[in-house]
Amino acid sequence: MSQFEFTHRRKNPLTGNWVLVSPHRNNRPWLGATEKSAPSNLPEHDETCPLCPGNQRANDTHNPEYDKTFVFTNDFGALTPHVAEQAAQLETNPLFEIEAATGECRVICFSPKHNKTLPELPANEIKDVVDTWKQHYVELSAQYACVHIFENKGAVMGCSQPHPHGQVWAHSHLSTEIQLEQASQHQYQQTHGSNLLADYVKREIADGERVVYQNDHWLVVVPFWAAWPFETLLVSKDDVRHFGQLTEAQSTALADAIKVLTTRYDNVFNCSFPYSMGWHCAPSDLDDDSHWRMHAHFYPPLLRSATVKKHMVGYEMLAESQRDLSPETAAKILKNASDVHYTEGNQHD
Template identity: 30%
Template sequence: MRRTAGELADGREIIYFDDTPDAPPRHAVDTRDLPRTQPLSEVRRDPLTGEWVAMAAHRQTRTYKPPADLCPLCPSTPGKPTEIPESSYDVAVFENRFPSFAQGVPDLPPTVDGMPMVARAPGRGRAEVVCFTSDHNTSFGQLPPSRVRTVVDVWADRTAALSGLPGVEQVFPFENRGEEIGVTLHHPHGQVYGYPFVTPRTERMLAVAADYRRTHDRPVMGDVLAAERAVGTRVVAEGEHWTAFVPAAARWPVEVHLVPHRQVPDLPALTDAERDDFAALYLTVLRRLDALYDRPLPYIAAWHQAPVRTGRDLAWLHLEVFSILRTADKLKYLAGSESGMGVWVNDATPEQTADRLRTP
C-alpha cells in the first residue's frame, strides 16, 4: 500500500492510500477557492450525569443529500471539483470540512456563564472522512477482500495518528449506512473521530471489565467469547482469528459483534493474519445482513477501541454492527424507555436473529 499526503485548498489534510499496483502518483491540486475554516466546537459536561456533550453549530450548513453528479466524495472531473482533487483513487482520507472536533478550536472560559457547575472546554480533537472507494454506486459489503484489508490498515493508520494529537483521548472509526440511519452522502464512506474525552459507553465498559477482572481474574470479553463459541446458538460466522455473534443481551433488532480471539487494545495492535481474517469474515457478515430482509440494510458499524491513555489493559477491541430496521419496512424507534431511561426493549431474541443470519 502506498501512502501519499497532500493539502486541500483551505489547508485541510488529505491522504491517499493506494493498493492498485499501477495507481498514478498523487499530485493533483485542489483548484477550489475555499476560505480557511474556523471550527468553533466545544464540549460541556452535564452536571447531572457527568457526561460530556459536544456542541458544533457550524455543522448546520454541511452538505445535505446532493445529487449523484454533485457528490463531494467522488473524484474531481473537469469543471466539477470535489473534496478529492484526483481523477480516481483507491482509499482517501481527509479532514472533515464541517468537523465535530478539530485542532484549531479557540480557548474558552472553563465554565458556562452563570453555571459554575457546568464545565466547558474547547472541542479539540479531529474528525476525518474515510472514502472506501471512488465508485459511488457500490457499498462496503461489495468491496473485494483486498480493498477491505486496505481499509483495515487505513483505520489502524488513522488510529495511531489521531492518538498522537494534542487533546485526543479516544479514537473512534465508524461507518453510517442508509438514510434511515441519517446518512446525507450516499458515497461509500466512514468517519474517524478523535474525541477530547473518553466516551460514556467506553467508560462504562471499562468499569464493568475492571469489576469482572477483580472478581474472576479474567477479562470479561474473553469469557463472553469463549461461552458464545462453545454454545454456538448465537454465532453467525467464524474465522481463524475472529468470531461474529449476536450478543446474548442484544439491544438492537439486528446486532452483531465481531471479536478477535486474542485480546488487543486497538486496531494498530492487530497482526497481518488477524487483519486478513477480519476482512474475509466481515464481508461474510455484511452479505448476510443485506440478505436478512432482501434489501440493503441500514446500519452503523462502530469500532470499540481502548482509550489513548487509560484502560488499555482492560479493553478488548471489537466491532459492533447494528441496525434500527426490525422488519423489511419497519424501524425500531428509540422512544420513551430507550431514549428517556436508557432501558432497551428488543422485539426479537438474539437467538432468533442469529439463526436467520446463519443462513447463507
C-alpha cells in the same frame, strides 16, 4: 425453540445497561411508518457527489482521482484541534458542568465507486479499508486518548451521502460509551482476574446459539444483551486491544468477517441493509489496558422488512431498551443467510 422465549431482562456487562426482551410481541400487526428502500440503480460515478473521485466538495476543494480508499479532513467536523479563547473563562458548577473539547474529524471513502457498499466490495478492497482504519488510528491515537472509527450506512441512519464512506473522530476526552466500557471491563478483571470479552468469546463459542460467523481471529455474534433487532458484536478472538496491534493475518481475517457479516445483512431482506457501526478500542492514555479487547458494534434498525424499522422511542427513551425479536432468533436468521450477495446469485445456499 430457544430457552429464552419468555419476557425477561438482560444486562449488558460492557455498560451496565439492561434491555427488556418481549419475544411474544414480534408477531403483532404493524400499521406504523415505513421507510423508503435504498436506491439500487446508483451510477459508478456521480458528478454531483462530493465524495466521488475528481469532484468538487463544499469548500471548493477537488478530490484527487483516487483508486482505493481516500481520506480527508471533514469539511464540517464536529471537533476542532484548538481550544477557543473563551474556554479559559469557563466556570465550574456542579449543576452546569462544561469542559472544552478538542479533536479532529476525518472522512474515509471506502472505494472510488459510488455504487459499491462494503458487502459489494471484494475482500482485498475491504482489507484496504481495514489498513486505512489502522493507519489513521495509529496516527491519531498518538495525540488523542479516544479514537472512534465508525460508519453510518443508509439514509435511515442519517447518512447524507450514498457514496460508501465512514468517519474517524478523535478527541482528548473519553466518550461516554468508552468511559462505561472502560469501567466495566476494568471492574470485571479486578473481580474475576480475567478479561471480560475474552471470557465472553469463549462462552459464546462453546454455546454456539448466538454465533453468526467466526474465522481464526474474529467472532461475529448477536450479543446476549442486544438491543437492536439484528445487532451484532464483532470481537477479536486474540488479545488485541486496538488497531495498532493488528497483524497482517488478523487484518485479512477481519476483512473476511466484515465481508461475510455485511453480505448476510443485505441478504436478510434483499436490500442494502442500513446500520451504524463503530469500533471500541482501549484508550491510548492508559498505563495498563490488559482489560480491553478490541471490538465493533453493529446497530441495524430494520425489524420486519426492508422498510420497517425499530423505533427507539417512548419506553426505550424514558426507561430502558426493549426488543421483540430474541437475540437467538436474530442469530439464527443471520446464520442462515447466504454468503453470496443477493445481487450476485441465489438468495440462499
